[in-house]
Amino acid sequence: xxxxxxxxxxxxxxxxxxxxxxxxxxxxxxxxxxxxxxxxxxxxxxxxxxxxxxxxxxxxxxxxxxxxxxxxxxxxxxxxxxxxxxxxxxxxxxxxxxxxxxxxxxxxxxxxxxxxxxxxxxxxxxxxxxxxxxxxxxxxxxxxxxxxxxxxxxxxxxxxxxxxxxxxxxxxxxxxxxxxxxxxxxxxxxxxxxxxxxxxxxxxxxxxxxxxxxxxxxxxxxxxxxxxxxxxxxxxxxxxxxxxxxxxxxxxxxxxxxxxxxxxxxxxxxxxxxxxxxxxxxxxxxxxxxxxxxxxxxxxxxxxxxxxxxxxxxxxxxxxxxxxxxxxxxxxxxxxxxxxxxxxxxxxxxxxxxxxxxxxxxxxxxxxxxxxxxxxxxx
Amino acid sequence: xxxxxxxxxxxxxxxxxxxxxxxxxxxxxxxxxxxxxxxxxxxxxxxxxxxxxxxxxxxxxxxxxxxxxxxxxxxxxxxxxxxxxxxxxxxxxxxxxxxxxxxxxxxxxxxxxxxxxxxxxxxxxxxxxxxxxxxxxxxxxxxxxxxxxxxxxxxxxxxxxxxxxxxxxxxxxxxxxxxxxxxxxxxxxxxxxxxxxxxxxxxxxxxxxxxxxxxxxxxxxxxxxxxxxxxxxxxxxxxxxxxxxxxxxxxxxxx
Numbered sequence: 001x002x003x004x005x006x007x008x009x010x011x012x013x014x015x016x017x018x019x020x021x022x023x024x025x026x027x028x029x030x031x032x033x034x035x036x037x038x039x040x041x042x043x044x045x046x047x048x049x050x051x052x053x054x055x056x057x058x059x060x061x062x063x064x065x066x067x068x069x070x071x072x073x074x075x076x077x078x079x080x081x082x083x084x085x086x087x088x089x090x091x092x093x094x095x096x097x098x099x100x101x102x103x104x105x106x107x108x109x110x111x112x113x114x115x116x117x118x119x120x121x122x123x124x125x126x127x128x129x130x131x132x133x134x135x136x137x138x139x140x141x142x143x144x145x146x147x148x149x150x151x152x153x154x155x156x157x158x159x160x161x162x163x164x165x166x167x168x169x170x171x172x173x174x175x176x177x178x179x180x181x182x183x184x185x186x187x188x189x190x191x192x193x194x195x196x197x198x199x200x201x202x203x204x205x206x207x208x209x210x211x212x213x214x215x216x217x218x219x220x221x222x223x224x225x226x227x228x229x230x231x232x233x234x235x236x237x238x239x240x241x242x243x244x245x246x247x248x249x250x251x252x253x254x255x256x257x258x259x260x261x262x263x264x265x266x267x268x269x270x271x272x273x274x275x276x277x278x279x280x281x282x283x284x285x286x287x288x289x290x291x292x293x294x295x296x297x298x299x300x301x302x303x304x305x306x307x308x309x310x311x312x313x314x315x316x317x318x319x320x321x322x323x324x325x326x327x328x329x330x331x332x333x334x335x336x337x338x339x340x341x342x343x344x345x346x347x348x349x350x351x352x353x354x355x356x357x358x359x360x361x362x363x364x365x366x367x368x369x370x371x372x373x374x375x376x377x378x379x
Numbered sequence: 380x381x382x383x384x385x386x387x388x389x390x391x392x393x394x395x396x397x398x399x400x401x402x403x404x405x406x407x408x409x410x411x412x413x414x415x416x417x418x419x420x421x422x423x424x425x426x427x428x429x430x431x432x433x434x435x436x437x438x439x440x441x442x443x444x445x446x447x448x449x450x451x452x453x454x455x456x457x458x459x460x461x462x463x464x465x466x467x468x469x470x471x472x473x474x475x476x477x478x479x480x481x482x483x484x485x486x487x488x489x490x491x492x493x494x495x496x497x498x499x500x501x502x503x504x505x506x507x508x509x510x511x512x513x514x515x516x517x518x519x520x521x522x523x524x525x526x527x528x529x530x531x532x533x534x535x536x537x538x539x540x541x542x543x544x545x546x547x548x549x550x551x552x553x554x555x556x557x558x559x560x561x562x563x564x565x566x567x568x569x570x571x572x573x574x575x576x577x578x579x580x581x582x583x584x585x586x587x588x589x590x591x592x593x594x595x596x597x598x599x600x601x602x603x604x605x606x607x608x609x610x611x612x613x614x615x616x617x618x619x620x621x622x623x624x625x626x627x628x629x630x631x632x633x634x
Contacts, residue, residue: 025502025540029493064540064572065509066494069502097571106513107504343521344476 003031005070007038013050015042017074020059025066032070039074043081051083058089068097072104140259140336144267147260151268162265170231170331171273175280177230181222182281186288189213194296203296207303208310210289215311215319219282221367223274224326228359232334235266236355239338240348248339263335267328274327275320282319318379322370326363333359385444386411386543386575387432392441394424394431400439401427403601407594411542414569414576414589416609418624419596425579426470426547428596432577433467433545434458445543463491465543466536470551472528474520480507480531481516487538506534509564511557526553530561537568543575544568550582558582562589583627587613595621 002020004027009015017035021027043051055071057063071087078085090098101107117125151158193206239262242248251258290303337355341347373379387409394402401424409415419425430436432443434450442451450461474483484503488494494502507513510530512523520528529549536544549565550558562585568574569589580586586593586609593612595605597620605612605621613625622628 025488025492025494028498032498033495062573065505065537066502066540069498069505072505073498073501093571096567100567101505101508107501107508109516344519346477 003034004028005031005035007035009042012046014052014054015039016054016056018056018059019067020061022062023060023067023070024062024064028066028070032073035070036073036077039077043077043083048081048083051078051081053078053083053085055085055087056089057087057091057094060089060091063094068101071098072101072107076104076108136340137336140332140339143257143259144263144332147257147264148267150260151264158268159261159265162262163268166231166235166266166269166331167273169234170227170269171277174226174230174273174277178223178226178277178281179284181226182219182284183288185218185222186210186214186285187292189218189285190289190292194293198296203293204298204302204306206296207289207293207298208306211286211307211311212315214285214289215282215316217319217367219285220274220278220319220323220326221363222285223278223281223323224330224363225360227270227274227277227327227330228333228356228363231270232330232337232355232359233352235331235334236338236341236351237348239263239335240341240351243339243341244343244345244348258339259335263332263339266335267331270327270331271324272327274330275323278320278323279316282316314379318374322367325366325370329362329366330359333362384410386413386446387415387577388444388447389432390442390444392428392431392443393439394428395439396427400601401598402596405441405603407603407606409543409575409577409592411575412569412573413591414565414578416586416590416593417577417579417596418581418586418593420598420624423596423598425596429545429547429577429579433465434462463539464541465545466538466541468529468532468536468544468546468549470547472520472525472532474528474531474535476520479517479519480512480523480534483520483531484535484538487535491539503534503538506537507531509537509568510534511560526557529553530557533561533564540572542573543577546576546578546580548579548581550580550585555584558585559588561585565589583625595624 004019004021004023006018006020007015008018039053053074055074075085087098190206190210193209194203197203197206197209239248242262248258248262251261286307290300293303294300334355337351337358340354341351385408389405389407392402392405393400394405405428417425417428427436431438433445434443434453438451442449444450445461446464448457448461450458453461474480475486478486481500481503484506485499488499488502492499504513504516507516510533512527512531512534515523515527515531520531523531529552533544533546533549536546546565550561553561565576565578566589569576576589578590590609592607593605593609594603595612596602597604604618605616609625612621616622616625
């Protein structure tokens with residue numbers, strides 16, 4: 001197929017581009033670059049101001065928008081060099097479009113270099129973001145506490161329907177995955193411990209050790225991290241989508257507190273399901289640990305007796321109290337990140353990611369504080 | 380009108396979802412270079428019909444021919460080729476939120492043409508200029524107003540200079556001046572570049588000034604109740620539903 005634009009030169013200062021056929025976005029590929037290159041070389045020779053370029057459009061069958069972009073590109077280069085430019089033989093029906101884009105200089109913006117921020121500025125900005133984030137967190141905690149207190153006084157006005165939905169989604173639906181992970185952790189924990197303890201002939205102590213570790217630490221931690229991955233992200237995405245769709249704004253302008261409406265039911269659900277899931281994880285883990293110790297010749301009853309000697313109710317309660325705190329933190333972080341969602345579809349994804357990351361950081365933080373308190377008080 | 384003059388030919392089309400039929404047994408065609416407007420009250424299936432026309436949804440029955448090719452039965456590369464022959468502007472704009480306006484317009488060029496980056500950018504700027512958004516090329520969709528998003532979406536629909544443009548309520552939510560500017564852009568493109576437009580619209584003023592031909596759909600009739608030039612329909616139609624629509628008569632007065 002013949003090219004839709006052909007360059008020809010009469011003499012050093014007169015050139016012509018002949019257009020023919022259907023000039024469109026597909027047929028211009030390559031031709032456009034080719035003509036511009038020839039024009040650049042031509043304009044580089046001698047005095048550019050005497051250079052006159054003529055476009056002959058008499059053999060054109062059809063033009064589309066890209067043909068005009070091509071004309072404008074060549075025209076701009078010609079004008080920039082100070083040369084002459086003319087079009088002849090253009091079908092009158094295309095004439096209005098020729099001036100549609102005037103002045104064409106606007107189509108060639110001068111690229112402005114992006115301001116580079118120095119290291120000090122970046123550190124300052126990051127610090128400011130951190131402070132803003134902390135401020136947002138503090139004000140959220142304040143609002144949430146106030147609204148939680150409100151819901152205790154107005155227990156009938158809490159949105160129990162949402163609470164049940166969130167509790168089912170975060171709790172009952174999480175049972176299989178929590179059970180699976182807890183079972184495997186129980187197996188791994190006792191296996192690893194048994195290998196070491198065997199060298200000292202102390203395999204019988206693995207049971208009490210594993211059981212204590214599970215109820216005080218592993219059970220609550222596994223549950224919380226799974227909740228962070230499942231429910232915190234789900235809460236953030238749910239509330240984030242509502243934020244993007246202005247549903248949260250609709251609540252505010254309707255005089256309803258979005259925290260009371262959206263966050264309180266979910267946090268209450270977190271408070272309910274976290275300890276229950278933890279208890280479930282404790283039981284499954286200890287059971288799987290018992291099974292594993294069978295391999296090392298420790299019968300159930302020995303494991304059981306050893307466990308009773310090492311673990312008392314206080315240990316289990318301590319784990320459950322911690323799990324409740326994790327539940328609050330995980331669901332509240334999910335809701336907070338959801339409320340902080342920006343605009344656009346990508347913002348929801350970012351919120352979900354931030355929810356999981358913040359939840360896990362907060363879990364570790366709460367765990368550390370709790371460990372210190374336990375050490376001080378013996379609880 | 381012979382087959383070559385038809386940009387779109389709709390044959391015995393039935394539109395609906397599952398067992399719910401919205402429109403039954405439609406037959407109409409859109410001529411090349413025509414501005415064709417689909418009218419009707421809310422919920423009569425205008426947008427659904429449009430989505431059937433450009434092949435987003437599979438019709439319950441019947442065929443849609445775009446430039447003689449059946450989009451309903453086409454698959455794979457053949458279907459993709461038909462898809463590049465038209466542009467679509469969705470009701471909400473549907474711009475890609477993670478890209479600025481210029482990148483939104485160049486995206487389809489990157490996939491389908493062999494132009495260089497600079498050429499694509501220039502072409503995209505021309506499109507943005509046509510809809511009056513040239514100064515906003517570096518803005519993200521979330522940073523501009525709803526009306527501007529619609530115009531940017533039209534620019535994106537024109538990216539590959541398709542012969543047919545489908546616009547779903549282009550002037551809804553625009554101020555009268557912008558809306559009139561948009562109408563004149565549509566007229567320019569249609570008269571000068573030979574674009575065919577299929578537009579879903581309620582805006583009477585805009586319909587009178589641009590439409591070559593309209594069809595009016597009705598929820599209860601599940602089909603076309605009027606077809607032709609809008610001004611003629613306004614002045615001569617005996618059908619009370621058509622008369623009421625074109626003359627903006629309130630339901631309680633019409634009864």
